Amino acid sequence: MLELSKISKLFNPGTPDEKVALNGITLKLKAGEFVTVIGSNGAGKSTLMNIISGVTKPDYGEVRIEGNVIHHLSEYKRSRWIGRVFQDPMAGTAPHMSIEENLAMAYKRGQSRGLRLGVTSRKRSLFREQIQRLGLGLEDRLGAKVGLLSGGERQALSLLMATFTKPDILLLDEHTAALDPSRAELITRLTEQLVREMKLTTLMVTHNMEQAIRLGTRLLMMDKGRVLMDLEQERKKDITVAQLLGEFEKISGNKLSDDRLVLG
Numbered sequence: 001m002l003e004l005s006k007i008s009k010l011f012n013p014g015t016p017d018e019k020v021a022l023n024g025i026t027l028k029l030k031a032g033e034f035v036t037v038i039g040s041n042g043a044g045k046s047t048l049m050n051i052i053s054g055v056t057k058p059d060y061g062e063v064r065i066e067g068n069v070i071h072h073l074s075e076y077k078r079s080r081w082i083g084r085v086f087q088d089p090m091a092g093t094a095p096h097m098s099i100e101e102n103l104a105m106a107y108k109r110g111q112s113r114g115l116r117l118g119v120t121s122r123k124r125s126l127f128r129e130q131i132q133r134l135g136l137g138l139e140d141r142l143g144a145k146v147g148l149l150s151g152g153e154r155q156a157l158s159l160l161m162a163t164f165t166k167p168d169i170l171l172l173d174e175h176t177a178a179l180d181p182s183r184a185e186l187i188t189r190l191t192e193q194l195v196r197e198m199k200l201t202t203l204m205v206t207h208n209m210e211q212a213i214r215l216g217t218r219l220l221m222m223d224k225g226r227v228l229m230d231l232e233q234e235r236k237k238d239i240t241v242a243q244l245l246g247e248f249e250k251i252s253g254n255k256l257s258d259d260r261l262v263l264g
């Protein structure tokens with residue numbers, strides 16, 4: 001379970017560039033919830049992900065995972081609880097290492113600092129079994145350098161690596177946005193499959209409204225550092241993109257301004 005309590009973040013305080021990124025966010029994700037997050041430009045979505053993962057420290061407030069207070073811990077120390085996939089397929093994997101070395105690295109995530117990347121035959125058969133789940137034939141290329149994979153293959157591997165040790169929280173940061181439509185659909189399908197099979201508690205930022213409605217069990221809409229709308233499955237399942245945009249306008253008094261908005 002993830003609990004955020006009164007999280008606030010101000011960038012460049014006291015300067016002409018002062019920006020309120022998060023303004024007292026309180027949020028509870030129950031175990032197994034799959035929450036999609038959409039919002040206007042500068043709403044604070046990335047800052048929220050960065051505060052949960054430890055890239056950014058909040059000015060105020062508390063982050064708890066499974067009851068552990070973690071907002072003072074380094075990004076590395078939190079990695080035993082958190083898996084994250086970024087927009088850039090290059091971000092989650094090491095290009096000069098082989099597929100199995102990358103998997104070995106993910107396997108050791110959050111454990112002792114000394115990285116022993118030795119791949120024993122027991123580990124190799126575990127990796128082969130896991131990577132088969134992607135359905136991309138990568139199990140026959142375990143020795144290939146990751147830099148040789150396509151963007152979609154690499155993002156599929158990133159997703160597998162992020163979920164390898166069944167994290168308590170999975171953070172998906174526009175992880176299909178840089179892919180062409182067919183690859184994006186493949187990664188979306190794999191995401192649904194892995195989240196469902198492992199019952200992962202998931203927070204996914206997207207600019208694709210249709211995807212935000214279709215995926216997951218709950219939808220958050222952010223604006224100006226706050227959660228403006230919080231739709232549970234019952235309300236989310238029948239809502240249309242037009243209704244969602246209409247609701248946003250009604251509550252915020254403005255049209256949704258998102259230069260990367262994809263309607264569906």
Ligand SMILES: Nc1ncnc2c1ncn2[C@@H]1O[C@H](COP(=O)(O)OP(=O)(O)OP(=O)(O)O)[C@@H](O)[C@H]1O
Binds near residue numbers: 020043
């Ligand atoms: N490192 C930083 N330094 C200064 N200001 C920042 C920094 N990171 C974010 N901000 C500001 O904080 C606010 C929230 O930014 P954030 O990137 O979290 O929004 P977002 O919802 O992810 O936006 P987008 O959808 O446009 O990527 C914005 O006004 C942004 O300019």
